[in-house]
Amino acid sequence: MASAETGVAEWREGHSLPQSFYTSGMTFNADMEMLSTSQWLLVDHESRIAKPGDYFLFEFGAESVIVIRNRSGDVNAFFNVCRHRGSRICLENEGNKRVLTCPYHSWSYDLNGKLRGAHLMPSDFDPTNVALAPAHVRVFEGLIFLNFMKGTPPDFDAFCAPFGALLRGQGLASAKIAARKLYPTAANWKLVVENFFECYHCNSAHPTYCSVHDKMKMLAFGAGAGSGDDQDTILYQEKLKRWEEHSEGLGYPVGMFADNAESVYFRSGNRLPIADDAKTESLDGKPLAPLMTEFGVFDGGQTGCVFNPIGTVLVNNDHAVIFHFIPKSAHQTDVEAIWLVAPHAVEGQDYQPADLMRVWDVTLGEDKTITENNQLGVNSARYQPGRYSTQERRIAEFAKWYMEAVSARPQAL
Ligand code: FES
Numbered sequence: 001m002a003s004a005e006t007g008v009a010e011w012r013e014g015h016s017l018p019q020s021f022y023t024s025g026m027t028f029n030a031d032m033e034m035l036s037t038s039q040w041l042l043v044d045h046e047s048r049i050a051k052p053g054d055y056f057l058f059e060f061g062a063e064s065v066i067v068i069r070n071r072s073g074d075v076n077a078f079f080n081v082c083r084h085r086g087s088r089i090c091l092e093n094e095g096n097k098r099v100l101t102c103p104y105h106s107w108s109y110d111l112n113g114k115l116r117g118a119h120l121m122p123s124d125f126d127p128t129n130v131a132l133a134p135a136h137v138r139v140f141e142g143l144i145f146l147n148f149m150k151g152t153p154p155d156f157d158a159f160c161a162p163f164g165a166l167l168r169g170q171g172l173a174s175a176k177i178a179a180r181k182l183y184p185t186a187a188n189w190k191l192v193v194e195n196f197f198e199c200y201h202c203n204s205a206h207p208t209y210c211s212v213h214d215k216m217k218m219l220a221f222g223a224g225a226g227s228g229d230d231q232d233t234i235l236y237q238e239k240l241k242r243w244e245e246h247s248e249g250l251g252y253p254v255g256m257f258a259d260n261a262e263s264v265y266f267r268s269g270n271r272l273p274i275a276d277d278a279k280t281e282s283l284d285g286k287p288l289a290p291l292m293t294e295f296g297v298f299d300g301g302q303t304g305c306v307f308n309p310i311g312t313v314l315v316n317n318d319h320a321v322i323f324h325f326i327p328k329s330a331h332q333t334d335v336e337a338i339w340l341v342a343p344h345a346v347e348g349q350d351y352q353p354a355d356l357m358r359v360w361d362v363t364l365g366e367d368k369t370i371t372e373n374n375q376l377g378v379n380s381a382r383y384q385p386g387r388y389s390t391q392e393r394r395i396a397e398f399a400k401w402y403m404e405a406v407s408a409r410p411q412a413l
């Protein structure tokens with residue numbers, strides 16, 4: 001078994017990671033630190049907290065963060081830690097608060113985190129200097145991002161810049177949440193990521209997903225930009241170009257990019273057609289909800305935006321799906337999907353949540369099983385890192401990106 005310390009030296013490019021990276025608690029803790037300080041974490045859509053006082057908790061490692069809308073309509077984020085003696089303040093996962101009152105000794109804070117009340121404090125105690133510790137929070141296209149850096153966070157505008165053009169006009173900012181579902185997965189977060197960014201397993205694991213998507217596209221870009229075999233990518237170019245010309249004619253943006261392993265981020269973005277004659281990502285290609293875009297017509301495209309390895313959004317013409325993976329321990333990851341529709345869409349009339357969820361609910365259920373089996377095999381004393389195929393190019397790049405990040409840690413794990 002590889003120890004965490006020897007893991008970096010043991011890893012060979014083009015191969016999956018040495019065992020300890022998928023099993024070690026120490027590596028897991030360092031991963032959480034790396035992700036929460038170097039990345040902007042996608043945590044939810046702001047329609048979840050539409051009204052002043054609406055909040056939800058984002059749990060990440062040892063941290064719990066209160067994400068709350070204040071009276072001016074801004075989204076604030078505070079570490080869920082009382083400034084008196086450190087108790088958790090909000091205990092419910094979501095809700096609405098006029099003030100944030102600690103359950104321990106009733107110190108209370110306003111929606112901007114300022115201390116409002118603390119009884120029986122000594123006369124030299126100055127409440128005006130006391131406030132909840134903020135987390136860095138930003139909103140882009142309705143998506144809420146957090147960063148836990150103690151000092152200056154990464155430049156958010158630069159981080160978002162490549163996504164702006166690809167998401168133009170598709171209604172993501174004004175969308176509303178229609179459904180959400182958690183898929184707790186007994187696997188390390190990196191196995192979840194590796195599974196999500198390759199379509200080498202699609203044929204054997206995902207009959208439903210394969211019936212929905214164009215076969216040539218799945219070989220070329222099954223898991224987004226940079227994920228497919230070179231030859232298949234070339235073969236698909238002509239078809240893609242024809243579709244792009246058609247989409248641009250309708251007013252839609254087109255394009256594709258992917259960060260490489262040398263980038264601090266692991267972003268990628270693309271607009272791709274779902275399948276011939278498909279208007280959206282549904283079993284029969286027919287719309288599942290009213291059009292979300294400003295172009296007045298379907299182009300059947302899907303905008304994929306990967307903000308980091310654990311946060312992605314797929315935007316179809318009539319609905320979008322946020323995917324985020326919340327690492328819970330070295331052997332456990334919460335996969336959550338959040339489905340969004342146009343703000344005026346009426347449940348039961350304009351869309352049925354079960355229909356909206358079907359393709360990804362089936363697919364994520366299948367992914368949970370194969371990823372858990374992957375972890376069980378990786379736990380074995382006989383596990384050895386294996387070679388990635390030409391349809392796993394994006395995760396070969398992810399492994400490289402991750403090892404770059406590990407090597408940059410103060411003490412390489
Ligand atoms: S720990 Fe919160 S009021 Fe005492």
Ligand SMILES: [Fe+2]
Nearest residue numbers: 195196206367
């Ligand atoms: Fe999958």
